Amino acid sequence: MAGAGDFVLGRAGVVAALKGRMLGAMLLVSLWPALAAAQPAELVARLSTGVVAITTAFVGESILVFGSTEQPLGPGGDEVIILARGPSGPFVVRRKVEVVGLWLNGPSARFEDVPVFYAIAGTRPAWRLLPEDIRRERQLGLDSIPLVSTGARAPGFRRALIELKTSSRLWQEDAVPIEIAGSRLFNFRLTLPSTVQPGSYSVEVLLVRARRIVATEQLGFVVERTGSAADIEKVARGQPVVYALICIVLAAFAGWAGSVVFRRV
Amino acid sequence: MQVYLPIAAMSVDVLLLVGVGFGVGWLSGLFGVGGGFLLTPVLMLLGIPSTVAVASGANQTLGASVSGLMAQARRGNVDWQMGGVLVAGGLVGSVVGVQIFALLRRAGQVDAAVAIFYVVVLGSVGTLMVMESVRAIFRRRNARAHRLHNHTWAHGLPFKVRFRKSRLYISVIPPLGVGFLIGVLSAVMGVGGGFMLVPAMIYILGMPTAVVIGTSLFQVVCVTASVTFLQAIQVGGVDIVLTLLLLLGGVAGAQFGAAMGGKLRGEETRALLGLLVLSVAGSLLWDLWRVPATLFSVGPAW
Numbered sequence: 323m324a325g326a327g328d329f330v331l332g333r334a335g336v337v338a339a340l341k342g343r344m345l346g347a348m349l350l351v352s353l354w355p356a357l358a359a360a361q362p363a364e365l366v367a368r369l370s371t372g373v374v375a376i377t378t379a380f381v382g383e384s385i386l387v388f389g390s391t392e393q394p395l396g397p398g399g400d401e402v403i404i405l406a407r408g409p410s411g412p413f414v415v416r417r418k419v420e421v422v423g424l425w426l427n428g429p430s431a432r433f434e435d436v437p438v439f440y441a442i443a444g445t446r447p448a449w450r451l452l453p454e455d456i457r458r459e460r461q462l463g464l465d466s467i468p469l470v471s472t473g474a475r476a477p478g479f480r481r482a483l484i485e486l487k488t489s490s491r492l493w494q495e496d497a498v499p500i501e502i503a504g505s506r507l508f509n510f511r512l513t514l515p516s517t518v519q520p521g522s523y524s525v526e527v528l529l530v531r532a533r534r535i536v537a538t539e540q541l542g543f544v545v546e547r548t549g550s551a552a553d554i555e556k557v558a559r560g561q562p563v564v565y566a567l568i569c570i571v572l573a574a575f576a577g578w579a580g581s582v583v584f585r586r587v
Numbered sequence: 588m589q590v591y592l593p594i595a596a597m598s599v600d601v602l603l604l605v606g607v608g609f610g611v612g613w614l615s616g617l618f619g620v621g622g623g624f625l626l627t628p629v630l631m632l633l634g635i636p637s638t639v640a641v642a643s644g645a646n647q648t649l650g651a652s653v654s655g656l657m658a659q660a661r662r663g664n665v666d667w668q669m670g671g672v673l674v675a676g677g678l679v680g681s682v683v684g685v686q687i688f689a690l691l692r693r694a695g696q697v698d699a700a701v702a703i704f705y706v707v708v709l710g711s712v713g714t715l716m717v718m719e720s721v722r723a724i725f726r727r728r729n730a731r732a733h734r735l736h737n738h739t740w741a742h743g744l745p746f747k748v749r750f751r752k753s754r755l756y757i758s759v760i761p762p763l764g765v766g767f768l769i770g771v772l773s774a775v776m777g778v779g780g781g782f783m784l785v786p787a788m789i790y791i792l793g794m795p796t797a798v799v800i801g802t803s804l805f806q807v808v809c810v811t812a813s814v815t816f817l818q819a820i821q822v823g824g825v826d827i828v829l830t831l832l833l834l835l836g837g838v839a840g841a842q843f844g845a846a847m848g849g850k851l852r853g854e855e856t857r858a859l860l861g862l863l864v865l866s867v868a869g870s871l872l873w874d875l876w877r878v879p880a881t882l883f884s885v886g887p888a889w
Contacts, residue, residue: 377591381598412887412888413886415884416695418883418884426699427884432888566815566819569815570815576838577651577652577653577834583838584841
């Protein structure tokens with residue numbers, strides 16, 4: 323008896339539950355966008371700092387790019403690509419030629435819009451993660467930076483630019499691996515050499531799944547001169563006449579003062 | 588300990604810079620020269636851009652020469668009148684030199700041009716110094732009376748002026764020309780030019796040796812000040828942090844070098860200096876001559 327009652331109740335409960343779930347499903351469908359926003363994001367990333375200060379003791383800096391993903395990272399799962407870029411400017415590549423036994427600068431090629439800093443790293447190299455057209459469009463990889471040159475046309479100049487920038491560590495491609503912890507946390511150490519130029523730098527973190535970019539996180543930091551290095555540079559650029567006079571007076575004074583001090587030694 | 592050079596936009600070891608300054612200062616004190624001709628090539632070897640090396644080298648030479656000039660002026664060893672003529676030529680020369688430098692930079696030939704200037708100038712000056720001092724060492728045994736100065740073609744030109752301190756009655760054209768040439772070289776090479784000016788004053792102008800050092804220092808101070816000014820406003824290569832660090836070591840080194848230099852004899856000193864000048868020229872020539880490790884170079888476009 324109790325069992326039948328239970329059964330009846332149970333049936334009613336099942337029906338109610340089914341109705342409730344259908345209602346829930348309908349609700350879910352209608353509220354999908356709102357719920358999706360409330361869900362944990364596919365990708366979250368942050369930088370350890372937003373400002374890199376070039377002081378007189380500046381020897382370069384390293385910034386930590388870290389974050390987490392919702393789906394597990396690694397082989398067979400999601401992949402992460404990190405791309406950091408500095409401001410762009412024109413550069414000239416020159417080739418030495420032999421002139422009566424001496425090696426002088428000969429033909430040159432001018433490249434417009436060359437990023438002064440460029441670093442890319444991935445849980446795997448970008449060319450293995452993404453189709454070629456997407457990789458080119460997003461400029462993921464040193465070979466996909468559009469380097470348009472005027473002047474000498476030989477392809478050697480483009481290759482030389484990439485080699486020289488890479489050897490000065492201003493351009494880096496998969497130089498340091500992205501470290502993964504617990505298959506959802508990732509971190510990457512972005513190293514800036516002491517020759518970085520001031521300006522605003524962008525850091526893009528891309529989440530790749532099945533050869534498609536499914537989420538991106540746009541971050542950035544600023545490299546700026548501060549302290550006396552900034553003041554000296556500012557005066558030298560802004561008021562060159564004042565700077566020139568200061569240099570003359572300071573050098574003359576330092577030479578005189580130094581000779582007085584060291585004569586007594 | 589590293590220091591960031593604001594104009595060169597790179598970081599360099601402080602002790603290395605002070606050490607370089609000390610070494611160059613020591614040699615310059617030993618031989619009684621400014622040392623700019625050693626400093627600028629060494630800075631370029633350290634990887635400092637040639638524009639910064641030349642401009643800061645000139646600025647350092649200014650600082651290194653000031654105390655010498657003051658000491659010489661106190662002893663009355665400066666011919667201000669002759670110095671004024673030399674400086675007039677030198678200032679014009681430095682203006683022309685900085686224009687040449689700016690042109691070379693735009694053409695991307697600064698490094699090679701500065702090196703070639705060094706090879707030609709140091710090579711010929713060094714050879715002359717060694718030859719002259721070797722001859723003097725041999726002649727010492729059968730010494731004969733010297734004339735006050737030798738009369739040369741320089742004494743036959745118009746616009747003659749009496750330079751009382753130097754006991755000369757010569758045309759202003761040779762000193763103007765010498766000053767001009769040294770000014771050009773100073774601007775392009777980042778040197779004071781004392782190592783060329785002193786022999787030119789003795790052999791071309793026929794000035795008495797007593798006033799040569801003081802007067803040449805006067806010209807060096809004025810021309811390096813002019814080069815510093817023009818390089819700073821036109822090329823923007825003067826790095827005051829670099830200059831002051833080099834001066835710190837340089838002034839100390841010069842005192843030690845000067846103390847040692849007193850023990851050397853004149854001819855031997857000049858022969859050694861000539862060999863040093865020749866070796867700097869030789870190493871720069873070797874750099875131009877050998878097949879470069881990297882054929883390509885990259886720099887920001889101007």
